[in-house]
Amino acid sequence: MPFPLVISALSAAIPSHAPDRAADAAPIPMVLIDDQLRARPIGLLRLSASAEGRRAELSFLEAAPRAASGAAPGVSTLPLSQVLALVAPAWVIDPLSSSPPAPALVPSLLPALAPPVPPQRTAEEVIKEIEAIGALPTHAPAKPGADQPQPAAAPAPPPLTSFRPWVRLTDGQRFVGLPARIVDDAQPAPAKPDDGQTLLWLHNRLGMMRLPIESIARIALGPITPLPADDAATGDVVILANGDRIPGFVDAISDSVTISPPKPAGKPAAPPQPTVVSLDQVAEIRLSNPPEPLRGGVAWTSDGSVIAASKIELDAAARRASLVGSALGTPADKPARPAGASLDIADIRAVAPEAMSLSPLSSIPIADQRAWPGREAFDPVIIAPTSPVIGSMLGADDIVLPGPMSVTWTLPEGATRLAAYLVLEERSWAWGDCEVIFALAGPDGTERVLSRSRLNAAAPVAAVNLETSPRASLIVKVDPGEHGPIQDRVVIRHALVRLEPGSKPAAKQARPR
Numbered sequence: 001m002p003f004p005l006v007i008s009a010l011s012a013a014i015p016s017h018a019p020d021r022a023a024d025a026a027p028i029p030m031v032l033i034d035d036q037l038r039a040r041p042i043g044l045l046r047l048s049a050s051a052e053g054r055r056a057e058l059s060f061l062e063a064a065p066r067a068a069s070g071a072a073p074g075v076s077t078l079p080l081s082q083v084l085a086l087v088a089p090a091w092v093i094d095p096l097s098s099s100p101p102a103p104a105l106v107p108s109l110l111p112a113l114a115p116p117v118p119p120q121r122t123a124e125e126v127i128k129e130i131e132a133i134g135a136l137p138t139h140a141p142a143k144p145g146a147d148q149p150q151p152a153a154a155p156a157p158p159p160l161t162s163f164r165p166w167v168r169l170t171d172g173q174r175f176v177g178l179p180a181r182i183v184d185d186a187q188p189a190p191a192k193p194d195d196g197q198t199l200l201w202l203h204n205r206l207g208m209m210r211l212p213i214e215s216i217a218r219i220a221l222g223p224i225t226p227l228p229a230d231d232a233a234t235g236d237v238v239i240l241a242n243g244d245r246i247p248g249f250v251d252a253i254s255d256s257v258t259i260s261p262p263k264p265a266g267k268p269a270a271p272p273q274p275t276v277v278s279l280d281q282v283a284e285i286r287l288s289n290p291p292e293p294l295r296g297g298v299a300w301t302s303d304g305s306v307i308a309a310s311k312i313e314l315d316a317a318a319r320r321a322s323l324v325g326s327a328l329g330t331p332a333d334k335p336a337r338p339a340g341a342s343l344d345i346a347d348i349r350a351v352a353p354e355a356m357s358l359s360p361l362s363s364i365p366i367a368d369q370r371a372w373p374g375r376e377a378f379d380p381v382i383i384a385p386t387s388p389v390i391g392s393m394l395g396a397d398d399i400v401l402p403g404p405m406s407v408t409w410t411l412p413e414g415a416t417r418l419a420a421y422l423v424l425e426e427r428s429w430a431w432g433d434c435e436v437i438f439a440l441a442g443p444d445g446t447e448r449v450l451s452r453s454r455l456n457a458a459a460p461v462a463a464v465n466l467e468t469s470p471r472a473s474l475i476v477k478v479d480p481g482e483h484g485p486i487q488d489r490v491v492i493r494h495a496l497v498r499l500e501p502g503s504k505p506a507a508k509q510a511r512p513r
Contacts, residue, residue, distance in 0.1 A: 026316045027061050028345065031092055033085040034078070037419035037465055037498055041089060044316065045075065058083050084357055084498065087350040087393050091494060093421045093461055163223045163389065166304060167201055170217045171292040172355075172363075172395060174306040177203040179221070179279065196252025204303065205341050213253055214289055222283035235262060238277065239284040246275055250287060257282055294355040294395075299323055302347045304390035312351055319345045350393040354501075361420065361495035362397035364409050367473065372404030372485065381407055386493070399492040401478050404434065404485045408441070409474045411497065418474070419465040420495035422453050427489075429457035433481035434488035438466055441473035455490065456481065468497070 027043025043061035058078040166176045180200040199211045199219070222241055238246040238259055251258040256279055261272045299307050299321075311324040321343040352358060362383050371378035379402035386392040401407065411418075422436050433456040439447045453462035468474065478490050 028314065028316045029089050030086045031089055032058075032060065032078075032083065033087065033091075033496070035082045035084055035498070037084065037417050037496055039087075039091060039419070041092060042076075044086065044314075080353060083353055084496075085350060085352045085394055091350075091393060093423065093493060164304070165219075165221045167199065167211060167216060167220075168218045169211065169215050170289045171215075171308070172294040172306060173298075173308055174304060174391065175201060175203050175206065175209065176303045176305050177201050177209075179219075180208060196254040196258065199253050203305070205301075205305075205343060206307070213250065213287065216285075216287050217289055217291065218287070219253075219285040220283075221279075221285075235288050237286045238282060239286075240277065240281050241283045242281075246277070248275070250285060253279075253285070255279055257285065296355060298352045298355045299348060300350040300391075300393050300395075301343065302349055302390065304387075306391070306395070307341075308355070314345055314348060314351075316345065321345045321348050349390075352394060357499055357501065358394060359412060359415070359497045359499055360392075360394060360396040361409065361418065361492065361497055362392075362399050363395060364412065364497070366407060367410045368406075368408040370406050372406070372478070372480065375404065375485065378403060378405050381405075394494075394496065396494050396496055399495060401476070401490045401492065403488050404478045404480045406475060406477045408476075411468055411470060411472050411474050412499065413470050414499040414501075415468050415470050415472075415497050416500055417466065417498040418468050418495065419463070419498075421493045422455060422462045422464065423491040423493050424455040424457075424460040425489050425491060426460070428487035429460060430487065431483045432456060432487035432489065433483050434490065435479045435481060436462070436490055437475075437477040437479065438464060439475045439477070440469060441475055447475060454481070470500075 027045055030042055030044045031039050032042045033039050040062070044058075045061060046059040058080060060076055060078070061074075062076050164176050165178055166174055168174045178201070180202045197213055199213060199216060201209045201211055203209055235247055236250045236259070238248075238250065238257055240246070246259050248259040248261045251260055251274060256276050258274050258276050260274045264272065294306075294308065296308050296310060297312050299309060299312055301307065307323055309323040311322075313322040313324070315321070322340060323343070324340045366381060369381055382398075382400035382402065384398050384400060386396075386398055392398070418438075424432050424434070434454075436453045436455060438450040440450060441447050450466045450468075451464050453464065455462060476492070478488055480486075480488055
């Protein structure tokens with residue numbers, strides 16, 4: 001049953017049989033991702049579903065072919081069962097050049113429906129931005145003195161070019177804010193710490209949040225160098241602002257962090273003593289809590305937060321967005337969610353009516369990666385957010401294949417389709433020329449080629465939309481072209497896997513000590 005997502009654009013609803021009134025609407029420029037993972041720009045009018053799910057329909061304006069002749073776009077409708085997500089116009093990728101976007105890649109909308117699609121950053125620009133962020137000092141929130149009032153909420157977020165602390169839960173929700181380490185006695189009882197087992201977090205829009213450490217995957221308090229991929233699998237890790245790492249088991253988080261050392265082999269002469277460090281000295285905490293699926297409706301916001309809600313309302317006329325309730329409920333072992341929050345509609349980057357219908361390819365573990373035949377050494381795959389500051393829409397991080405190689409994923413249960421953009425980085429246009437092959441491998445090891453895409457300076461972007469099979473091995477190969485393996489650096493961007501309804505998530509396990 002779809003959750004009650006409501007997106008309305010007008011105080012007076014536009015009937016689907018009255019396309020002549022489309023010009024009176026105030027549509028929201030967005031990209032519609034349908035149940036076949038096809039992405040097309042639209043002007044959103046209304047998306048509504050009753051709580052009983054008896055009526056679920058999307059109404060929107062679309063640049064039909066007749067728009068080229070000057071005719072006004074008509075109102076189209078689509079059942080909510082055919083809507084996987086709505087994202088900002090930047091989801092559609094242009095050829096990463098200063099020239100106008102190719103019509104085949106970025107379908108044009110009427111100027112009244114959408115602003116120009118902003119140019120996409122190359123990985124080189126992302127790396128420079130990461131380096132610039134890493135050079136910024138880490139500012140821990142100062143402890144207020146006796147003459148300083150206790151802040152009632154987190155301060156306004158800084159500009160998007162600077163780092164802001166955030167916490168990510170095991171289900172993928174992400175909240176930008178600050179740890180509320182100082183709690184006055186006058187605060188309500190639910191806001192008081194619970195022996196270090198509950199993180200108190202202040203979000204600029206959602207207010208005070210109580211997050212049990214069993215539900216937390218990562219706390220980023222300052223910019224640091226990324227951890228090796230295998231560090232997160234060995235247990236908890238605390239990274240200090242000076243770069244030192246303390247592995248072990250995080251017992252408590254409050255004004256300080258308590259870390260028990262890893263269990264030594266054999267029987268120690270004396271029990272090892274835990275390490276206690278002030279939270280002011282911590283840049284990041286990674287907890288090895290097992291991941292959980294992101295359920296229900298989800299909104300991605302402009303500050304980088306990812307918020308699950310049982311009901312989302314967008315009003316284009318009032319330019320407001322409302323997040324109501326929680327799809328996960330508020331049992332004792334779950335972080336409590338606010339009853340509701342109101343945002344400016346410009347703060348919404350993406351919404352997904354049912355998050356369990358989509359899985360970013362970047363979130364699926366890589367089963368195998370190896371060099372192109374004939375090459376002994378290779379650089380491994382890089383997983384990086386589209387924006388190092390606010391993350392990736394729909395959680396679809398960039399997958400960077402640094403050169404000719406083969407990468408294998410085991411697709412999850414219920415996987416039926418995959419869509420992505422393949423991008424040859426602009427810095428590789430001089431000599432880069434390669435073929436990207438998508439294939440499925442059967443149990444006997446035989447491969448079935450799904451697509452072949454040639455990338456070079458003349459055609460640096462290609463889109464794929466492929467039918468897949470559950471639990472099959474997806475193989476992506478980068479084969480060198482005319483100029484050999486030079487500068488064949490490919491980015492798989494906005495890669496999504498569609499999951500059929502009813503796919504059962506894995507049972508949650510306890511964090512290993």
